[in-house]
Amino acid sequence: MRAALVVLAALAAAPFLGFGEGYSLTLLARVMILAMAAVSLWLLVGGAGLVSLGHAAMLGIGAYAVVVLDDVRITDAAVVVPVAMGAAGLFALVTGAVAIRTSGVHFIMITLAFGQMAFFTASSLAAYGGDDGYTLYGRMTVLGHRWLEDRLVFHYLCLGLLALALLGTQMVLGSRFGRVLRAARENELRVEAVGFSPYPYRLVAYAVAGAVAGLAGVLLANATEFVAPSYLAWQRSGDLLFMVILGGLGSLQGAVLGAVGFVLLEEWLGHLTEHWRLIFGPLLVLSVLFLKGGLVGVLRRG
């Protein structure tokens, strides 16, 4: 976990190293929030071997839970966070119950389809702005205090929750539960022969990953104070999957490295040209073809 610790330490020090103004902090918040979503996706892809192409839906459901509650003026984290994580987890549980019955390519497509279902639902919610999205009245309060309005507090909240998500996922992977998950990824038949059924383990992992992504969605909504259906678009799911692969499936810290690399690359190319995807797309292809093991693999070899 050394590289991830270096990144976390750098993020903690960043506000005092000349990255303390609004623009940098917004960018860093985006890095940390997407890293958290990538960590939750890593649990599925790297941990359980479940390649989900619908993970942005969980993120979006978390964000839309903030919107629905904001619309009725419920903005305290004590309510919003459990509701958002519960909603995202429940959606993952219900869709996962169907999706995990399948495997391989079918699983990829079904998660993609469920993600689209969530996307179209969000687009048709005219009460919450439909396609145009919804602007929040303000950031969440924490037990009545307006602490999150402060940029630095929000920065360290994101950092703390990211560290917590990393630690929690690492503990889950090391536990008996995580060992069954990883064993089923390697060889399902043997796990069954030893007397475990992988299905409930995978389903619980899917729901937990959904809930964590939901939390990331809450933070994303608060960071931008705006939520739109594009948060749930399938391209976002592709982006998240790319972060996980860019970082590397060999180690959980790959999710953090991948998210950092992805957001900074996107930001840098976006400054270069309006048509940055013309460069980004081929880079993605090349990194899949040649960057085996991801950034973690490069660090290990280097």
Add this chain to the structure above:
Amino acid sequence: MSLGLLLVQGLNGLQFGVLLFLVAAGLTLVFGVMDFINLAHGVQYMLGAYLGASLAAWTGSFWLGLVLALPAALVCGLVLEWLVFRHLYERDHLSQVLATFGVILFLNQAVRAIWGSAPLQMPVPALLEGGVMLMPGLQYPVYRIAILVAGLAVAGLLWVLVERTRIGALVRAGATHAPMVAALGVDIRGLFMLVFGFGAMLAGFAGVMAAPVLSVDPGMGDTVLILAFVVITIGGIGSVRGAFIAALLVGVIETLGRSLLPDLLRLVMAASPARQAGAALGSMLVYIAMALILAVRPRGLFPVRG
């Protein structure tokens, strides 16, 4: 809601279904033979529409546009295969998904850079202008009927090709057990090139046909791609017959759901919430149907591999 509306939307649904089938057929064959998941297949459909619209505007004739767009779509498909896809056959599905995702990002942006973000128009050919009388006072455009007929004709041709020719037998054998076919001395790479090029051309054909009735814009491939995935998942991966039945099913459910549900719900609730709930439910209907079918048959309706 009248019988006439039901008839028109039903026909629209079937017509969307055959377009979906043209896209899904290539996807399911490529998938069946090479176990290759190609997200960029929707881009072929988009390229077909753009090439068709541009070539039709350039030559001044829809028919010349159509005839020239087909080989152009074929060439695009083969170039992509040569540049990117052939390096991915030995890789896992995750790598294939990501690399083809990269191809989508590139091509969607390239289309935007070349043709701009505004939707392109393609005129309906003079021969197929106007409408036919379905019922007294109810006209239906000839062009939409032509799409339906052309789609069904291609589907029939494909059936003959896959079920009744030697090449088709090889393709089916490849979908069932590719290593065995290779071991029997068949050039499976060559066979795959053929299937791939043909699939790209079919998707391009669907794009040209759709151009005059649907909007030609940079995101059009993505929508169709995801529905085509739903189609081949429901139909059973590798099965052309399954893709055909599932495509019609998805086309009709999608079209009828979106147009009729708001009206249906108005019978039991107030107009404004009915419109919202109907729109939401209508766009979810296809995915709910897919979930139900897969809950009962996890490998689709017509699984190829046992």
